[in-house]
Amino acid sequence: MNQTETLSVIVEREMPYPPEKLWRALTQPHLIEEWLMKNDFKPVEGHRFNLRGDWGGVLDCEVVAIEPHRTLSYTWNFMHDDAAYNLRSVVTFTLTPTNTGTHLRMEQKGFRPDQKQAYGGAKSGWKEFFANLEKVLARAE
Template sequence: MTERATVSVDQFLAHPPRKVWRALTDSDLLARWLMPNDFRPVPGHRFTFRTTPRPRQGFDGVVHCEVLELDEPRRLRWAWRGGRLDTVVSWSLVPEGRGTRLFLEHSGFDPDDPVQRRTFTLLDGGWRSHVWPRLEHVLTDLA
């Protein structure tokens, strides 16, 4: 079996951990920087994200998730399943000076599957170039 691939991103955010935690766990805020959802910060809660379908990749636009771990305000993990993906997204918050170092790991991509390999490449860049700036914008608006 081939080792699974992981997207790893970390970023310093000039906001305290409680504020970052709120942006990660409040459904309305989460929708502003990630996707519309029915998230609740409760271990075992099943929820969905909704986005643009990509039928040629076997993706109907719905990401099925489940809260796997919740350790406020330090760690959040959820299952992330959609199309051919069965992955896990993990967030870790570490206080750093007057802000927070936020770590993201999106793990479980099968590098032998061409669709998953392409999705890994898209998400590896997308988390950095699209999602992170939107999160920063939402955090700044919460001031």
């Protein structure tokens, strides 16, 4: 793999809820905080916001595409004193209605081949985020 190629983390889940319910969890700040991180998100293309992790890190984000109940895409950038840890990536959620609910696909792309730690962290992190999301959906109305 050459240095211009990037890696993606992809997580897919079948959720027994309608797209509208998932959409709320993906776009309402108080719900995003419950499954992902503290934030000042607004579902508006071009809106810049931060995701603030419990670990003290801050992600700089900007909504790049939004199609209600179908697609949400935003930058997920992390700047670090050590440039090797800098991450410029894009997270895209795609919701596809199914007979039993919604197929949710998340892709985070933009990991450089030398960012093995960030890539591994994202792979395990998204599994945890999705487990939290399922809990939020199970009790949210």
